[in-house]
Amino acid sequence: MKLNIKYLVIVLLLLAVIPIANAQYGYNNGYNNPYNRGRQSVIPRSPEPERKPENLTAEEIVNREMPRIIEAIELNDFETAVVSSILTKYVQQSIELQILKLPPEKAKEAAEKISKNQKEELQAGLPEDKFNKLVELQKQGYKKVKKQKKKEKKKKDKGKSEDLEN
16 A cells, blocks of 8 residues: 555646646747747847938929829819929929038028029919919928818818708
C-alpha cells in the first residue's frame, strides 16, 4: 500500500502543477495565444523613414483645385479652360521661382509680379462677376466657400420646409 500512496501523491502533484506550467509555457502567456492576435510583437520595430512629399507639377496642382473653383464660381466649359490654362501658367512660374531660391526681396517682387500678371489675364478672360468671385475665392480659400454654400443650402431647405408647413 505504501507504494500506491506514493504514486497517488506524485500523480496528484503532477495534476496540480500541469496547469501552472501550461500557463507559463503554453498558449496562455500572451505571445503566441491565438486569442491575442492583435497584440504587438516583442521585437521592436525601427521607425519608418519619413516620406518626402511628392513634388506636384503645375497641371496636377491646378487639376486638384479646379473642381472647387468650378463649383464655387459656376464656370462653363470655355471659362473653365481659360481659368485652367492661366492658373497652370502662373503656378508653373511660381514653382520655378521657388526653385531659383532668390533672396527674400527679389522673391517677393517676383511673386507680386506673377500675381499681378495672373490677375490681369484672369480679368481679361472672365466676365466681371465671375472674376470678382474668383478673387474672393482666392482670398478666403477654397474650403471656406464650400462650407458657406452648404450652409446656404441648409437655410434654403429649412425655408422651404417651413413654407410647406404653413
